[in-house]
Amino acid sequence: MARKEKFTDEALWKIALTYKHEFTSVTSWNHFAKEKGLPHSQTFIQRFGKWNELKEKLNVKSNKQHRPQKYERDELITILAAHKGAFRTIHAWNQYANKNKLPSANVFERHLGAEEIERITGYQSQLSEASYKEIILKHFPNSPPTVSQWKNLSKDESDLPSFSTIIRKFDSWEKMKRVVYYYNKDRY
Incomplete structure (x- = not known):
């Protein structure tokens, strides 16, 4: 097991300033630090606070793009x-x-x-199977659409359910075609 070195805050800060261009992400820093024999990111975090706060203290741009926004x-x-x-x-x-x-x-x-x-x-996420059948038949009354045909149509008409929504409702595209087009309509 690797020997754990004790670093003073001053020594850590000097390392951080020297290699601040390597303070991109925790993963990148840890890879770089391992190669160079430098302290792990957790050492910096324990002493100086959150990673992005440390980057701000170093005047290194923080990439918040990958962090989802939190909503109340x-x-x-x-x-x-x-x-x-x-x-x-x-x-x-x-x-x-x-x-x-x-x-x-x-x-x-x-x-x-x-x-x-x-x-x-007023949006109802769970339309009935009959509602989906009606929507599909309105656009393809005589024969079932292919997935590509439906994708193209739903891109142009944003009120239509996506092909993946239809698959979730019917369990598969093939099952949708059987239910909507091939079963005897009198059975329903």
Whole structure:
């Protein structure tokens, strides 16, 4: 096992200043530090606080791009209420949210739940199988669409469910085709 060296705060700070260009991410630093025999990132974190705070003290740009934004429940409710007209489908919302730098539908569902989303927006995430059949038949009345055909159509018409939503509802694309097009309509 490697010998643990004790570093003074001054010695650590001098190392940090000397190699500040290597303070990009914890993983990158640890790889570099291991090669050079320098202290592990945890040593710096224990002495100087969070990694990004240390980078700020060193005047090294912090890459916060990979960190998801944290939202409070009340903030999410306010955002959703202000933009509820855009919440027509998950796909439509996510496109709108991406363009407007808003949280994805997944964030709302995780923090608020489907019932709260429905209460605020009127959007019902769980359409019945019959509703999906109606939507599909409206656009392809005579024969089932291929996945590519549906993807192209749903890109152009954001109110349509995505192909993955249809697969989740019917368990597979093939099963959707059997249910929507091939079963005797009198059975339902």
